Amino acid sequence: MTEEIIIAGFGGQGVLSMGKILAYAGIMQEKEVSWLPSYGPEMRGGTSNVTVIISDERICSPYLNQFDTAIILNQQSMDKFESAVKPGGLLIYDPNGISNHPTRKDINIYQVAAADKANEMGISKLFNMIVLGGFLKIKPLVTPEMLHKGLEKSLPPRHHSLIPKNEEAVEIGKQLLTPYHTL
Amino acid sequence: MAKELVLMKGNQAIAEAAIRCGADGYFGYPITPQSEVLEHLMAERPYDENSPAYTGMVVLQAESELASINMVYAGAAAGKRVLTSSSSPGFSLMQEGLSYLAGAELPAICVNVVRGGPGLGTIQPSQSDYFQTTKGGGHGDYRLITLAPATVQEMYDFVELGFDLAFKYRNPVAILSDGVIGQVMEKVMVDDYKPRWTNEYIEEHCPWAATGHRSTGKHRIVTSLELEALKQEAINDRIQAKYRKCEEEDTRFEAIQCEDADYLFIAYGSAARICMKSIELARAEGIKVGLIRPITLWPFPTKAIKEIGGRMKKILSVEMNAGQMIEDVKMAVEYKVPVEHYGRYGGVIPTPVEILDALKKMI
Numbered sequence: 001m002t003e004e005i006i007i008a009g010f011g012g013q014g015v016l017s018m019g020k021i022l023a024y025a026g027i028m029q030e031k032e033v034s035w036l037p038s039y040g041p042e043m044r045g046g047t048s049n050v051t052v053i054i055s056d057e058r059i060c061s062p063y064l065n066q067f068d069t070a071i072i073l074n075q076q077s078m079d080k081f082e083s084a085v086k087p088g089g090l091l092i093y094d095p096n097g098i099s100n101h102p103t104r105k106d107i108n109i110y111q112v113a114a115a116d117k118a119n120e121m122g123i124s125k126l127f128n129m130i131v132l133g134g135f136l137k138i139k140p141l142v143t144p145e146m147l148h149k150g151l152e153k154s155l156p157p158r159h160h161s162l163i164p165k166n167e168e169a170v171e172i173g174k175q176l177l178t179p180y181h182t183l
Numbered sequence: 184m185a186k187e188l189v190l191m192k193g194n195q196a197i198a199e200a201a202i203r204c205g206a207d208g209y210f211g212y213p214i215t216p217q218s219e220v221l222e223h224l225m226a227e228r229p230y231d232e233n234s235p236a237y238t239g240m241v242v243l244q245a246e247s248e249l250a251s252i253n254m255v256y257a258g259a260a261a262g263k264r265v266l267t268s269s270s271s272p273g274f275s276l277m278q279e280g281l282s283y284l285a286g287a288e289l290p291a292i293c294v295n296v297v298r299g300g301p302g303l304g305t306i307q308p309s310q311s312d313y314f315q316t317t318k319g320g321g322h323g324d325y326r327l328i329t330l331a332p333a334t335v336q337e338m339y340d341f342v343e344l345g346f347d348l349a350f351k352y353r354n355p356v357a358i359l360s361d362g363v364i365g366q367v368m369e370k371v372m373v374d375d376y377k378p379r380w381t382n383e384y385i386e387e388h389c390p391w392a393a394t395g396h397r398s399t400g401k402h403r404i405v406t407s408l409e410l411e412a413l414k415q416e417a418i419n420d421r422i423q424a425k426y427r428k429c430e431e432e433d434t435r436f437e438a439i440q441c442e443d444a445d446y447l448f449i450a451y452g453s454a455a456r457i458c459m460k461s462i463e464l465a466r467a468e469g470i471k472v473g474l475i476r477p478i479t480l481w482p483f484p485t486k487a488i489k490e491i492g493g494r495m496k497k498i499l500s501v502e503m504n505a506g507q508m509i510e511d512v513k514m515a516v517e518y519k520v521p522v523e524h525y526g527r528y529g530g531v532i533p534t535p536v537e538i539l540d541a542l543k544k545m546i
Binding site: 020023024027032033034035036037039040059060061062063064065066153154 | 188190215216305306307362363366367368369370453456457459460462463532534535536537
């Protein structure tokens, strides 16, 4: 099993930390992982992305241009990465702020209306975990137990009291997931 | 903290390895994409008795790269295990110091997390400092023993290995990385903390070191200056003899899927990682291609490339530059096998598919 994922959105949406939690959870499950962020001018322009690979085997390139899954959180990232999903692959996006919805017919596309839900519940900081929940619903790469351990590893101890809230947000994401176009 | 598996960036792995292998000092100046080295050292506080990572290691942000490399010179002259790190423009500023370290036969590590040039260039990953690092960016007949990590684990492992080689040959060692390996987070197995060398150990193992201790009563002079030509030639002879020994004993490489290959990639560092993916794609299409990954760029694995590369129909040197290592590859196969170059530069990373296309075009 090898899963090659791009997570892309605005800086501050928790793109990098979502990837980090996933990577840590992968490690806990004794998988090989790699987490490669965009850095520099791209980030300063407002967009941020991270390539996460989780695999049972030695990971070749940490840098990729085709992905099994794209998790997309703004229009710029949609424009850039919709075409980078492998045929038969998966695209998950938050429709909030998206005016040009994806048009590909050869991939599975799902929506997670995470931004609206997070605002409604007053948990805007957990937006990324709601999105992650949507992803894990379709591809349960890591078990809830390992996700818990991943959160413990990636969050500083002073934030460990927030782990249950993060886990709730993941569950909400699983429920919010809506098919947009499936094969 | 004992031996354990952690997730960290390549840059952090350099810092963590320095602390855990018992390095005595780090002197550096921030520059993207390697600033996490200094940042991680400052976060771990090995100099602070109250820190769990306390080893007594000195960590100092110098006022410039020139200051950093000269602080390294001083620490090395005292027999201490010291290092610095920078990225391309900063590494250029350190060339004079590296030449002096080589001339004075001092052991030290300089990490270069390469970004695209020339000039201030870009902050994105590149391998455009190959010539500078392997052919001697400073003046004089010297070489930097050059290690090229391709994983975060190797970033970690090559710090202690680098110190071993630096002290074995009394010569500076470069760890030539790039923005990809510096920024990527991967699993790393870290070691237990090792104690720093004691003064007694240094006295015993580094009889050349100017430690400032009066125990031996002998003056020890560390210098790269010798005005008498014949004496300077003798010093050069001694240095060259070390280099021949290093070529003999410490050339490292990895050969991947070369046994049945018709074609060969030669690539190091992150380019080698990307080539591994291209091999996967190529073999799925029935193209038998392998990879030689030089781990030491100097000494270059000339013999291995001559032997393995000599069996190939064609060789593609894949580099994140406009074609530098290809010269060493051509010489290694003595121009008997066609060698072509594929590269992206200026901070652009080639994709696995692009490299596969270049291979197909070549064959």
